[in-house]
Amino acid sequence: MSERVLQALKDKFGDKVVATHSDFGDDTAVVDPSVWRAACEFLASDAKMAFDMCTDLCGVDYPDRTPRFEVVLHLYSISKRHRVRLKTRVGDEYGDDAVVDSVVDVWKGADWLERETYDMLGIVFRGHPDLRRILMYPEFEGHPLRKDYPADKTQPLVAYREEAEAGVPLGKLAPFGPDEGMSFGRRPPVGPTEN
Amino acid sequence: MGELNQVTLEGSGTGFATTKLSELLAWARKYSLFKYPFVTACCGMEFMALSSPRFDHSRFGAEAPRFSPRQSDLLWVVGTISQRQAPVLRRVYEQMMEPKWVLAFGTCASCGGFYDNYTTVAGIDKIIPTDVYVPGCPPRPEAVIDGLLLLQDKITSGDRRPAIVKPREDPIRDLVSIGKKPSAET
Numbered sequence: 001m002s003e004r005v006l007q008a009l010k011d012k013f014g015d016k017v018v019a020t021h022s023d024f025g026d027d028t029a030v031v032d033p034s035v036w037r038a039a040c041e042f043l044a045s046d047a048k049m050a051f052d053m054c055t056d057l058c059g060v061d062y063p064d065r066t067p068r069f070e071v072v073l074h075l076y077s078i079s080k081r082h083r084v085r086l087k088t089r090v091g092d093e094y095g096d097d098a099v100v101d102s103v104v105d106v107w108k109g110a111d112w113l114e115r116e117t118y119d120m121l122g123i124v125f126r127g128h129p130d131l132r133r134i135l136m137y138p139e140f141e142g143h144p145l146r147k148d149y150p151a152d153k154t155q156p157l158v159a160y161r162e163e164a165e166a167g168v169p170l171g172k173l174a175p176f177g178p179d180e181g182m183s184f185g186r187r188p189p190v191g192p193t194e195n
Numbered sequence: 196m197g198e199l200n201q202v203t204l205e206g207s208g209t210g211f212a213t214t215k216l217s218e219l220l221a222w223a224r225k226y227s228l229f230k231y232p233f234v235t236a237c238c239g240m241e242f243m244a245l246s247s248p249r250f251d252h253s254r255f256g257a258e259a260p261r262f263s264p265r266q267s268d269l270l271w272v273v274g275t276i277s278q279r280q281a282p283v284l285r286r287v288y289e290q291m292m293e294p295k296w297v298l299a300f301g302t303c304a305s306c307g308g309f310y311d312n313y314t315t316v317a318g319i320d321k322i323i324p325t326d327v328y329v330p331g332c333p334p335r336p337e338a339v340i341d342g343l344l345l346l347q348d349k350i351t352s353g354d355r356r357p358a359i360v361k362p363r364e365d366p367i368r369d370l371v372s373i374g375k376k377p378s379a380e381t
Contacts (some may be wrong), residue, residue: 013222017349072292077279103270136279137279144312144313144314149313151311151312152311152312153313154312154313154315154317155278155313156277156278156281156316156321156322157281157282158281158282158322159287160321160322161320161321161322165318166324166355168320168356170318170320170321180285
């Protein structure tokens with residue numbers, strides 16, 4: 001439907017648009033991180049594009065790929081009634097150096113979304129006015145939605161009681177076993193391991 | 196003096212009822228459990244059903260909510276407790292006056308349920324002592340009333356060991372035949 005948005009992006013940014021597709025009717029463009037902000041400004045300010053609403057911004061971890069992370073931005077134009085999905089790929093295989101330009105001053109609504117993406121995946125948004133954790137607590141170490149974060153690792157703020165003190169077993173109650181809930185996550189860690 | 200040691204709560208022919216002070220206190224406490232509702236998740240809807248006229252837990256003297264932990268006796272932990280909320284729950288518990296009791300309402304509060312990851316405390320007994328667990332996702336109000344009566348029994352007997360509400364057979368299931376194959380006799 002909005003393939004002319006993809007065409008306009010290709011015309012403007014040339015080979016900095018790494019890939020495009022329109023699978024399932026969702027027009028998607030993958031751009032190089034160096035033009036991420038320029039592409040956003042273009043989509044927001046160009047009269048024919050007029051993407052005035054930032055629907056969502058999030059990140060995805062593909063541990064087997066390099067660059068490892070994708071930042072995914074969903075845009076909608078209320079006046080033109082068209083949508084586009086913009087992606088960029090950042091980060092090396094260890095998840096370091098995942099830096100992308102912030103788009104907060106293009107769409108103000110991206111503020112907390114970028115904070116969430118930073119919190120969950122550790123992607124740093126350069127130029128963000130207040131890049132702090134938003135869901136997890138400041139004491140939390142690591143980024144829980146990275147695929148190499150252990151599925152069963154918790155970081156309690158309050159020290160857990162000991163079974164000796166409690167006088168009762170503190171494991172899961174029947175019928176919930178130790179594997180309950182996240183058994184699909186109980187595999188050896190995926191992705192590159194250090195040393 | 197031997198007669199005085201006997202516990203007779205029914206008024207005898209003399210018009211006197213005698214008891215021990217501890218038992219009198221337990222009797223008073225179990226019918227005036229001022230609650231502190233710590234409602235964090237979807238179990239709260241079932242908690243509202245429990246409080247409303249159809250199930251009406253004020254019948255058991257557990258009606259009055261106190262929104263200060265200092266005035267309450269029974270902490271209802273209704274719903275999932277995230278790691279980030281754990282210090283708050285711990286502090287609310289510490290601010291309550293003795294004697295105090297804790298009821299874990301629903302599977303998440305009892306053991307974390309299916310939230311088995313970085314976000315959630317896998318059961319409030321990991322951080323505070325818990326008296327009664329009511330499993331269920333969410334538990335039916337009848338199960339919670341069972342839990343409340345279980346707690347009242349425990350207050351009477353002075354037993355502070357944790358207890359779990361046992362599942363019950365649904366009496367309605369035998370009375371309705373919808374969706375059932377007719378049995379051979381009929």
